[in-house]
Amino acid sequence: MVKAEIISGKEVAAEKRASLKEEVRVLQETEGIIPGLTVILVGDHPASRSYVTAKHKACAEIGMHSEIIELEESVSEAALLAEISRLNEDDTVHGILVQLPLPGHIDEQKVITAISPEKDVDGFHPINIGKMMTNQETLLPCTPFGIVEMVKSKGIDIKGKHVVVIGRSNIVGKPVGQLFLNEDATVTYCHSRTVNMQQLTLQADILIVAVGRANFISAEYIKEGAVIIDVGVNRLPSGKLCGDVVFEDALQKASYVTPVPGGVGPMTITMLLHNTVQAAKNVRK
Ligand code: GUN
Numbered sequence: 001m002v003k004a005e006i007i008s009g010k011e012v013a014a015e016k017r018a019s020l021k022e023e024v025r026v027l028q029e030t031e032g033i034i035p036g037l038t039v040i041l042v043g044d045h046p047a048s049r050s051y052v053t054a055k056h057k058a059c060a061e062i063g064m065h066s067e068i069i070e071l072e073e074s075v076s077e078a079a080l081l082a083e084i085s086r087l088n089e090d091d092t093v094h095g096i097l098v099q100l101p102l103p104g105h106i107d108e109q110k111v112i113t114a115i116s117p118e119k120d121v122d123g124f125h126p127i128n129i130g131k132m133m134t135n136q137e138t139l140l141p142c143t144p145f146g147i148v149e150m151v152k153s154k155g156i157d158i159k160g161k162h163v164v165v166i167g168r169s170n171i172v173g174k175p176v177g178q179l180f181l182n183e184d185a186t187v188t189y190c191h192s193r194t195v196n197m198q199q200l201t202l203q204a205d206i207l208i209v210a211v212g213r214a215n216f217i218s219a220e221y222i223k224e225g226a227v228i229i230d231v232g233v234n235r236l237p238s239g240k241l242c243g244d245v246v247f248e249d250a251l252q253k254a255s256y257v258t259p260v261p262g263g264v265g266p267m268t269i270t271m272l273l274h275n276t277v278q279a280a281k282n283v284r285k
Contacts, residue, residue, distance in 0.1 A: 001252060002251045002252065003251065003252055003253070003254070003255070004228075004250060004251045004252070004253070004254040004255055004256055004257045005154070005255065005256050005257075006251075006256075006257060006258070006259055007150050007151075007153070007154055007256050007257065007258045007263065008259070008262060008263075009146070009150055009258060009259075009262055009263040009264055009265060009266045009267045010262045010266045012149065012150050012153045012266075012267060012270075013146075013266035013267050013269070013270040014266075016149070016270050016274070017058070017061070017062055017270055017273065020062050020270075020273050020274060020277055021061075021062040021063055023277055024062050024063045024064055024277060025063060027277070027280065027281070028063070031284070033280055033281075033283075033284075034063070034064065034065050034280075035064045035065065035094050035095070035276050035277045035279070035280035036064065036065035036066065036067070036092050036093050036094050036095070036276070036280070037055070037059050037064060037065070037066045037067075037093075037094070037095040037096075037097065037121065037272070037276045038066070038067045038068075038069060038087055038093045038095070038096050038097070039052050039055055039056065039066065039067070039068050039069070039097045039098075039099060040068075040069045040071065040080070040083065040084075040096070040097070040098045040099065041068060041069070041070050041071070041099050042071045042072075042073065042075060042080065042098070042099070042102055042103060042106070043071075043072070043073035043103055044073065045099075045101070048099045048100075048101075051099065052068055052099050053068075054269060055097070055269055055272060056068055058269045058270075058272075058273055059273065059276070062273060064273065064276060064277070065092070067093075069083065071083070073103055074103075075106075077105065077106045077107060077110070077111070080098075080102075080106060080111060081110070081111065081114050084096065084098070084111065084114045084115055085114065087119070088114075088115070088116040088119065091283075093119065094119060094121075094276055094279040094280040094283065095119055095121035095272075095275060095276035095279050095280075096115050096116070096119045096120070096121070097121055097122050097272070098111055098112070098115070098122075100171075112124045112125060112126075113125060113126060117139075118279060118282060118283070119279055120139055121139055121142075121272055121275040121276050121279055122139075122141065122142065122272075122275075123138070123139045123140045123141035123142065123145070123175070123275065124141065124170070124171070128140075129175070132175065132178055132179070132182075133178055135182045139275045139278065139279065140175075140179065140271070140275070141171065141172075141175040142267075142268045142269070142271040142272045142275065143171065143172050143176070143231065143264060143267075143268045143271075144172060144175040144176035144178075144179045145179065145271040145274075145275075146264060146267025146268050146270060146271045147176055147179075147208065147229055147231070147264060147267065148176075148179050148180065148183065149267060149271070150229070150258065150263075150264070150267055151206065151227065151229070154256060156206075156227055156256065158180060158183040158184065158185050158206070159183065159184040159185070160184060160185070160186065161185050161186070161205040161206055162185070162186050162188065162203055162204055162205045162206070163177070163180040163185040163186065163187045163188070163204065163205070163206045163207075163208065164187075164188045164189075164190060164200055164201055164203065164204035164206070164207050164208070165177045165180075165187065165188070165189050165190065165208045165210070166190045166191070166197070166201070166207070166208065166209045166210065166211055166216075166217070166244075167190075167191065167208075167209070167210035167211045167212075167231070168189055168191045169210065172210040172231055173189065173191075173210050174189075176208055176210070177189055180206070185206070188200055188203075188204075197221075198220065198221055201217070201221040201222070201223075202221065202222075202223050203223065204223055204226055205223070205226060205227065206226065206227040206229065207221075207222065207223075207226050207227070207228050207229065208229040208231065209228070209229065209230055209231060209232060209243070209244040209245055210231035210232065210244070211232060211244050212232050212233075212234065212244065213232065213234065213244055214232070214234040214236060214242050214243075214244065215242070215244075215245075215246050216232070216244040216245070217230075217244060217245040217246065217249075217250075218245075218246040218249050219246070219249035219252065219253055222249065222250060222253040222254060223253075224253055225253075225254065225255045226253070226254050226255065227254065227255060227256045227257075228245055228250045228254045228256065228257040228258065229258050229263075229264065230243035230244055230245040230247075230250070230257070230258050230259075230260050230263060230264065231243075231244065231264050232244030232245070232260065233260060233261070233265065241260060241261050242260055243258075243259075243260030243263070245257070247259065247260070
């Protein structure tokens with residue numbers, strides 16, 4: 001029996017993008033500001049290229065400027081840092097995003113830290129992470145931010161709820177736990193070294209799964225009535241995309257579940273648009 005309601009990221013994203021489009025129109029009409037995003041793509045990682053193209057297209061759809069700078073796989077760290085420095089100084093560029101992962105000879109942390117915190121629309125700069133951790137207003141990491149927005153869109157109460165996060169990446173796991181903590185949830189992190197994970201996931205009112213393994217979470221890990229957020233995007237041998245959660249199991253046990261595709265993915269890009277508009281507005285403060 002299907003019990004859970006599906007949280008369509010696609011629908012929540014479409015609504016949010018429509019309101020951003022209006023915001024961009026007003027900004028241009030009243031102040032002559034067109035929010036602009038520059039994405040740097042190093043090398044030719046096929047998945048990265050498709051993400052970057054999707055970001056570029058999403059900007060155009062809401063009337064924003066965007067530019068993709070493509071650099072050779074062999075580009076030196078110094079040349080990449082010089083490009084970032086040039087973009088930091090360019091007033092028409094409000095957001096800078098360096099698509100990850102970077103080739104092995106480039107220090108990712110050094111690159112992230114080189115981006116001006118005011119233009120760091122990924123929310124990865126240590127200054128922005130520090131502000132997030134101390135609950136100050138700042139540019140927030142897009143996937144975690146999108147997850148919180150999706151949960152809120154359904155009017156789901158977060159305060160006092162037990163949120164269990166599986167995965168501890170810098171991009172998703174760690175920051176999503178922090179954002180839910182900022183919303184007064186009780187947060188538990190699980191990862192590859194966690195002992196008896198099932199005992200923890202069975203206590204989760206909201207279970208966020210970001211491990212990158214198809215069918216990692218099945219019925220016996222899900223508490224009746226839980227909210228299940230599936231961040232995984234895995235390609236099966238058949239070519240079909242699937243998440244980290246057995247979707248059918250979640251449908252039967254959970255109260256809400258996010259699908260893959262059409263769940264968290266569309267929200268990530270939407271929050272990137274939001275951050276870029278915010279960065280453009282922040283310049284005049
Ligand atoms: N690679 C995978 N996800 C992301 C992301 O959110 N931002 C950047 N810059 N690179 C990524």
